[in-house]
Amino acid sequence: MKQEIKTFLSNRLQLTLCEEKTRITHARTEEALFLGTRLKLGAEGEAKLTLTTNMWGKKFKRRSTGWETMMKAPLPKLLKRLSDRGFCTKEGNPIAKSGWAFLDPDQIILLYSSVNRGIQNYYRFVDNWAQLQRIQYILQYSLAMTLGRKFQISTPKVFKRFGKALTYVIRDKEGKEKKTISFYLNHDWTKNRDAFQNRERADIDLIRSEMYMRSRSSIANPCCICGDTLDKAQIEMHHVRHVRKLSDKRQATGFNRILRMLNRKQIPVCKTCHEKIHRGKHDSLKLSDMAYLPT
Template sequence: MRICNPSYDLPTIQKYPIFVRYTHNWLFGVNTTKEEILIIKEKISRFLRLFLKLELDNTKTFIKHYQREGTCFLGYQIKMWSNKQMIIKNILCKNHGNFTRKNLRMTSRKITIRPEKDQIIRNFCIKKICRKDGYPIGVKAWSILQEYRIVEKYKSIMLGITNYYIQCDNLYILHQVSYILLYSCAKTLAIRKKMTMSQIFKKYGKNLKISFDIKNNDKVMRRSVEFLTFTDLKAQGFINKDKNKMAIHKAYDPFPLFFFNRIK
């Protein structure tokens, strides 16, 4: 089976510029050569200086290739993760009731968006939820809260992170995020209860389910709260890949795309 790919002359194709801005953070993507992107960067710098009285912060403005380095923007990692022009797979197809195997072309060169793992870990380190290497630790400042409040706090963090990254192509990194939060929560409970980790999980279960009473006038209602891991969120229907899938893949994917961002 012979498959041919068309070839293109990069300087002659359309540029398809992309511009995204959020406060002083911005991202500019264009389908061109590095030499031309340097000229564009200089023009942007001159425009900011002459018309807006702003200076481009060269220490925080980067030019990156979308395939070799990718770029990070607002906690998202944007990159072409596969460097293959195409892949060929042997697929079982049904034709008039009979199953036959065919070699089908599966394109794989597309830019995808994933959660930026390093940024999430840095934010956790600031809150003292984990160490720099991602190892979860207990938060002593939160150990003064009631047990169910501690679990609620960690659960809300997990739900917030999942909601923020729900549109990403690949959410696999959130498995590690939920692990860090779950074990940090257990260690925070262990600090409060002065118990070991094994005792905490034995007492509250693998998802740290805690029951508590709520008084409403003369009535007492029994409630419970538990931490939801990324696997639990998928099982309970919080994450629907078919509806929330979002990928950047255009006809010009095979060509170099350069990003640079940051204005100060």
């Protein structure tokens, strides 16, 4: 059968079967890894009898574990992936992610939330769904340690300052509350095998688009310096890391004056103007000299 499938894929679909990744396993005694999910036929332990109803309304007993396909998230592989990405040690103990400590607090929280949401959104249907609490715990405490490294405080003081949900309040220049960012914490660990079949999106499937909205670019727009629209493929984004570093406390110099006056972290420019910016040839540029002011 494997050879027939290989021939069909090659002759009809022009696809090549990867021999290294393709193997035959016994569905009851072995597990198969497919699309990051462990598959096995039959649950562990003795088969259970459940009372169910057929299409005619007649009730009957059936085995609930004997031939049921078990789908589980590969927790050891997930822990190894988190370890490789710098969220925890090889033993699964949370650690600070040093590479993110230089970011703004709200950016750090949103990045950790996106990782937590992504994993939970992908594995919402698995049978060992409740065990993913371990993943959320690692990300939660890794976030706390990263914030602690940023503010040079201990992890308990981080939770005391930002709360269990690690909530950060963004304020405007007048000190008024503008936006609140919290780490995504899931509290519903009830198994839902049909999660991926539901047409109505549950709360776990509502992925925030704020990261995209905060970092979206105008790369399809013409160059705001020379107005070049001939080659959109050459449009690039010139950006700075933090607008707050261009505040009144520190006098902005060079082309950063333009970014501070526009109150923008990035602007679309053509490749030629981008190179001139980094060479300092646009340091004396004025707002009136620009082709248009990006909004």
